[in-house]
Amino acid sequence: MAYGDQPTLTAGDVQIPLLGFGTWQLEPEDARRMVAEALRIGYRHIDTAKIYNNEEAVGQGIRDSGVNRDDIFLTTKIWVEDFANGDLQRAAQGSVERLGFTPDLLLLHWPKVQPSFEETLEALNDARAQGLTRDIGLSNFPSKEFRQAQDLSESRLLTNQVEYHPYLKLTPLLETAKALGSSITAWSPLAQGKIADDAAISEIARAHGKTNGQVTLRWLIQQNVIAIPRTTKEGRARENFDIFDFELSNEEVARIHGLARPDGRLGDWIDPAFQWDDVAA
Ligand SMILES: NC(=O)c1ccc[n+]([C@@H]2O[C@H](COP(=O)([O-])OP(=O)(O)OC[C@H]3O[C@@H](n4cnc5c(N)ncnc54)[C@H](OP(=O)(O)O)[C@@H]3O)[C@@H](O)[C@H]2O)c1
Known part of the structure; x- marks a missing residue:
């Protein structure tokens, strides 16, 4: 992997560009056009998921861009209906076929009670062993389940992709x-x-001659958090x-942290069996 002088974080021994490009809700034609454009601009990290129904377009966008596949960090996700052993590996194979590439990172999209974490983490590790992804990780796991999953996983879970912006506290x-x-x-x-x-x-944006979007993304990457707008x-x-x-x-970082509010969450689709971390703690 070669990301030039772009800032990255290192999880285990894997480098991940701190700024990525997200594709949720992008129709296939927009996903293809914008992934190619983002890569031409300089983004080297692309995020998709089976449930976004645009993996094929994302793969085409990568090919259209002319950027070397090895210079791109590509993430996709396994949807909750495919968490059983066997289903998960087949779903991972489907993502590889639609993308036309092996992803760098394969995430479990949301935690689920059944099948057990043990079964799903074993299947996820097996997908990695079969070469269906370079690395594995999670999405939307609270701290307790994040620890449980890592305890059950042979490989390091490289990231936990969760909602985070100035209106949420995530300490x-x-x-x-x-x-x-x-x-x-x-x-x-x-x-x-x-x-x-x-x-x-x-x-804060005016003080730096920047936009609100730029200040918000900067606030995230200065915390060593990956951002995928x-x-x-x-x-x-x-x-x-x-x-x-x-x-x-x-002071500016702290001021933005101060914008967090109890009703700041935008996408609360977690199974009621799980609870988000208590941020008052
Ligand atoms: N793992 C999960 O469960 C999960 C859930 C949600 C999202 N995600 C991932 O995270 C990515 C980003 O999250 P998101 O798509 O929910 O929201 P987001 O990136 O926070 O916001 C996207 C919205 O902001 C607008 N926007 C973009 N740049 C802007 C700027 N500089 N100033 C003002 N507005 C701007 C966009 O409108 P225009 O298109 O008009 O610019 C769009 O409506 C997704 O695409 C997906 O890859 C993952």
Whole structure:
């Protein structure tokens, strides 16, 4: 892998570009066009999932871009209906076929009670052993289940992809990821566009001659959190990539942390058997 001078984090011995490009809700034609454009702009990390119904288009976008596959970090996810041993490996094979590439990272999309974590983690490790992904990880796992899953996994779980933006506090989960030698990837890093109207973020943005989106993404990567913003617009993809030439002060970082609020969560689709970390702790 060669990501040039782009900032990366290292989980285990794997380097992951801190800024990626998300593709949820992108129709296939937008996914193909925007993945190719993002790669031409300089993004080297692409996020998709079977449930987004755009893996084939994402693969085409990668081929259209002309960027060497080895210089791209590609993530996809196993949907919850495919968590049983056997189903999971078949689903992973399906993703490889649709993408036309072996992903770098294969995630369990949401935690699920049945089948057991033991069965699903064994199947996920087996998918890796079969060469259906380079590495494995999780998405939407609270700290308790994150630890349980790592205990059951032979391979390191490289990341836990969860909702994270200025309106959410994530301290306990960030600490869990660190303790496990894993990482956090922030989904909805721009709070699905809501940061654009935030007065406090606007003030910080003005001070740096940057936009609200750029300040928010910078706030995430300065925490060593991976951010995967999505856009249908080439101009915004360019804007969101232009975050490597300024730095937020500790005071500015703390001020943005202060925007977290109890109702800040945008996508609470977790099985009621599981509970998000208590952030008051
Ligand atoms: N693992 C999971 O369960 C999970 C769940 C949700 C998302 N994800 C991943 O995370 C990625 C990002 O999350 P997301 O798509 O929910 O939301 P997001 O990236 O926080 O926000 C995307 C929205 O913000 C707008 N936007 C983009 N850049 C902007 C900017 N600089 N200023 C203002 N608005 C901007 C986009 O509109 P335009 O298109 O008009 O620019 C779009 O409506 C997804 O695409 C997906 O890959 C994962």
